[in-house]
Amino acid sequence: MNTRVLLVDDEELVRGGLRAILDAQDDLEVVGEGADGAVVVPLVALLRPDVVVLDIRMPLVDGIQATRDLRRRLDAPPRILVLTTFADDENVYAALHAGADGFLPKRARPTEIVDAVRVVARGESLLFPAAIRSLAARHATPRARAGTAVVDLTPREREILRLVAGGLSNGEIANELFLGVQTVKTHVSSLLRKLGARDRTQAVIAAYESGLVPL
Structure with missing residues (x-):
């Protein structure tokens, strides 16, 4: 079954341009388009896309x-992939906090765009560890840095979170720590729940x- 994509x-x-790139793939299908964030919820309810590719800056509802x-x-x-110029880092950070599953520069190569849609469609987050670190350093307040609850994490969960922050996949973490992949998945699910993080x-x-991880 094709991955259904809504472009906004x-x-x-x-x-x-995005439609041409994505519709050229056998496993991807653009099912609709919108010109503003105000139409996103009704379009999603109508079209049931798997992934929404969403611009951050739009005139009415961003x-x-x-x-x-x-x-x-x-x-x-659906899964949400936001488009950014990377110069607009404050809004990227806000979008990630709001629940976006990943971000992608508008000038990304066609192969990168296709890969990004596939990654988020699989239920994974599109992580750029260095970029997220830079965003956090610029926009996280000292109070926020001190106040996020990590005290309930076990030592193993903290260790795994550090590796997640380094961009490692579950399989790579399993190899690094000599654990089973399912064990890593269980730890990741537990630390997400404790942190109140959706992904x-x-x-x-x-x-x-x-x-927990130095900026």
Whole structure:
């Protein structure tokens, strides 16, 4: 079954380019387009996409608020991939906090765009550890860095979170720590629950903000 994709960007040329790239793949299908975040929730309810590719900057409702709306108003929201210039790092950080599953520069190569959609469609987070570290260093307040709850994590969970923050996959963590992949998955699920993080991206942010992983 193809991965269904909704494109939301106020620039028609951007949407057209993304559609051409994604529709050229046998496993991806663009099922709709929107020009503002205000239409995201009704379009998702109508079209049932698996992934929403969402611009951060739009005139009426931006991608940050649209991400919040999807998370709050839908019981089973799609995966969310936000588009950014990387110069707009404050908004990228806010989008990740709001629940975006990953971010991608608008100038990414076609292969990178395709890979990013596939990654988030599989239920994984699109992590750029160095970029997230830089964002946290610029935008996390000292209070936030001290206040994120990591005290309930076990030593093993802290160790695994540090490796997640380094960009390692579950399989790579398993090899590093001589554990089974399922054991790593169990630890990751537990640390996400304790941190109140919905995915690995938010867990990495928490790791930096808490000081568990140095900025």
